[in-house]
Amino acid sequence: MHQDQPCPFPGKRESGDERRLAIAAAARAIIFEVGLEGLRTRDIAARVGINIATLHYHVPTKEALVALVADSLRQEFKAQAQRNTRAGRSPLEQLRLEFVDFHESVHDTPELIVVLSALIEKGRRDPAIGAIMTPLYDYWRLQFVDIFRRGVSDGTFRPDLDPHAAALITTGALSDYSRQWTSFRASYEQLTAELERAFIANPSLSKDPS
Known part of the structure; x- marks a missing residue:
């Protein structure tokens, strides 16, 4: 919807939160x-149906825009985790749920992984972006640290x-799977089965990927 088009909800005024959600989307x-590299503020404004001045009111800087997008990703991942609750699950069951959630994101909502990867890569070269994205990426790693720590204890x-180290191995393997762009391939089931076998104390508990 462009600025000169009528609002599809006559009499309804978007709240600030709704507008920010639309900008993030x-x-x-x-x-x-x-x-x-192709992200332009004028294109964002055009998609949301606002002018540049209104866009800059909500996100006055590049960092503010990245922070808004990062928060929207965080909320999506949080909602996904809540759908597949970890409450009462063993460490191995929680590890497998992490694998399920990641597979779901890659195949059902690839936008999340692509955008997250792009911003993390940008953050490697841009300290301001890195300061925003590092906590989000490290939170994912620390979830695995917690699972492995409790799994060692029990x-x-x-x-x-x-x-x-196990968390770095796991997140690195999953991230690389999501970025497969050459002819080199491994199935997700085989990948996660190998990860389980690398960490598990009793091999009989490991899944058979076949």
């Missing part, structure tokens, strides 16, 4: 379609397993 869609995972 538009920015994410553009990043997904053309990449972070005997599910190897007693000599280092939770931080």
Whole structure:
């Protein structure tokens, strides 16, 4: 909807939160379609149906825009985790739920992974962006650290397993799976089964990927 088009909800005025959600959604869609380098404020404004001045009122800086997009990603991942609750689950069951959620994101909502990866990569070169994205990425890693730590304590995972190293191995493998762009391939089931076998104390508990 452009600025000169009528509002589809006559008499309804968008709240600030609704407007910011629309801005975040538009920015994410553009990043997904053309990449972070192709993101332009005028294109975001056009998609939301606002002028540049209104856009800058809500996101006055590049950092504010990235923070808004990052928060929208955080809320999406939080909602996903709430749908697949971890309450009362064993460490191994929680690990498998993390695998399920990641697979769901890659195949059902690829926009989330593409946008997250683009912003994290940008953050490697831009300290201001990095300061926004690092906590979000590290939170994902720390979820695995917690799972592995508790799994070592209850005997599910190897007693000599280092939770931080295992978390890096796991998130690195999952991230690389999501970025497969050459002819080199491995199935997700085989990948997660190998990860389980690398960490688990009792091999009989591991899933058979076949």
